[in-house]
Amino acid sequence: MFSNVSPPDESAKQDALARQDRLTKPAGALGRLEELGVWVASCQGVCPPKPFTRPRVVVFAGDHGVAAHGVSAYPPEVTAQMVGNFLAGGAAVNVLAATAGATVRVVDMSVAADTSAEVSKSKVRSGSGSIDREDALTEDELTKALEAGKAIADEEVDAGADLLVAGDMGIGNTTPAAVLVAALTGAEPVAVVGRGTGIDDQTWMRKTAAIRDALRRARKVSADPKQLLRTAAGADIAAMAAFLAQAAIRKTPVILDGVVSGAAALVAEELAPGAKMWWVAGHRSTEPAHKLTLEQLNLEPILDMGMRLGEGSGAVTALPIVAMATRILAEMATFDDAGVSTATDTADTTTTDDAGVSTAE
Numbered sequence: 001m002f003s004n005v006s007p008p009d010e011s012a013k014q015d016a017l018a019r020q021d022r023l024t025k026p027a028g029a030l031g032r033l034e035e036l037g038v039w040v041a042s043c044q045g046v047c048p049p050k051p052f053t054r055p056r057v058v059v060f061a062g063d064h065g066v067a068a069h070g071v072s073a074y075p076p077e078v079t080a081q082m083v084g085n086f087l088a089g090g091a092a093v094n095v096l097a098a099t100a101g102a103t104v105r106v107v108d109m110s111v112a113a114d115t116s117a118e119v120s121k122s123k124v125r126s127g128s129g130s131i132d133r134e135d136a137l138t139e140d141e142l143t144k145a146l147e148a149g150k151a152i153a154d155e156e157v158d159a160g161a162d163l164l165v166a167g168d169m170g171i172g173n174t175t176p177a178a179v180l181v182a183a184l185t186g187a188e189p190v191a192v193v194g195r196g197t198g199i200d201d202q203t204w205m206r207k208t209a210a211i212r213d214a215l216r217r218a219r220k221v222s223a224d225p226k227q228l229l230r231t232a233a234g235a236d237i238a239a240m241a242a243f244l245a246q247a248a249i250r251k252t253p254v255i256l257d258g259v260v261s262g263a264a265a266l267v268a269e270e271l272a273p274g275a276k277m278w279w280v281a282g283h284r285s286t287e288p289a290h291k292l293t294l295e296q297l298n299l300e301p302i303l304d305m306g307m308r309l310g311e312g313s314g315a316v317t318a319l320p321i322v323a324m325a326t327r328i329l330a331e332m333a334t335f336d337d338a339g340v341s342t343a344t345d346t347a348d349t350t351t352t353d354d355a356g357v358s359t360a361e
């Protein structure tokens, strides 16, 4: 289903590294901005890199049966209500995206209510199974969800998207995210359970038990990424994993978001090994499972702002930094262009005294 992932372009990377050293700044002085610019150039296969023209967020919405068993601070109907809010432009990710120059699309993969025809074209079912006691999806539903995620990535890239973000919306979805992370990192339920939407201690205990029960089922299939999604994810997270894998196959850079996007990314890296070369981590969410995810993927988050929302919000908040890194590498003057002396020129303007210590003139 997924073809091989090619790595980002090595010669563009080498050109970018060399260009960073010719820009009018002390070598390395822009720190991680330099590294991000090099990454963008290598993803684009060209140096100088081009500023992003169509950064695109796709929010994958879906309900989770486990939400009926007291694992969230909010009721499941919020999922469908928030789909309306995304369409109206009132959600956090809409505002952040508008500020950062990105656009937002929402897709209903498995919301437990009817949504408009515009967003429900790829809908697989009404709410995924309650993973603590049953499979999230049937084989057929899994295939449909994976095909949809892949097709959505293709559609977006074909429509000109030059940077992608996968956002999540689904009450209860930090429970399957935690289960996926535990299944793929070997962590215990208490190490992955988080406060999600802000749950109290009673809810935390129920959530931890639900994660434990789901993990008992998930561990049996953890070596098979598709079966893991079918057993313990849901149509939304399965589609997100396929989207992230296909973005890499289509050589399109991705900014990852928080724990749900991260859990999907962990599975996507199994579906399409090497996909992570096309991703950067936008932020580190406060969810404990997200820290484990970033360690496993060996990704250093750009931001660490105490965010815990999902929707793609953390990724979009990091987008201006990635855009700045790109334009720095593309638009800064070189020492040659600006007639600024380079570090090696200082040898001409220093003298050495008897003790051999350099002094400035």
Ligand SMILES: Cc1cc2ncn([C@H]3O[C@H](COP(=O)(O)O)[C@@H](O)[C@H]3O)c2cc1C
Residues within 6 Å of the ligand: 071, 072, 073, 074, 078, 082, 168, 169, 170, 171, 172, 173, 174, 175, 195, 196, 197, 198, 199, 309, 310, 311
């Ligand atoms: C109004 C509202 C907007 C949201 N936007 C994202 N989430 C986030 O919180 C939920 C996951 O947390 P848990 O597993 O604790 O339910 C998901 O819907 C996720 O997208 C929201 C949650 C709420 C309540």
Ligand SMILES: O=C(O)c1cccnc1
Residues within 6 Å of the ligand: 174, 195, 196, 197, 257, 258, 259, 260, 261, 285, 286, 287, 290, 307, 308, 309, 310, 311
């Ligand atoms: O890290 C996330 O993406 C997250 C955290 C809490 C609730 N929803 C999403």
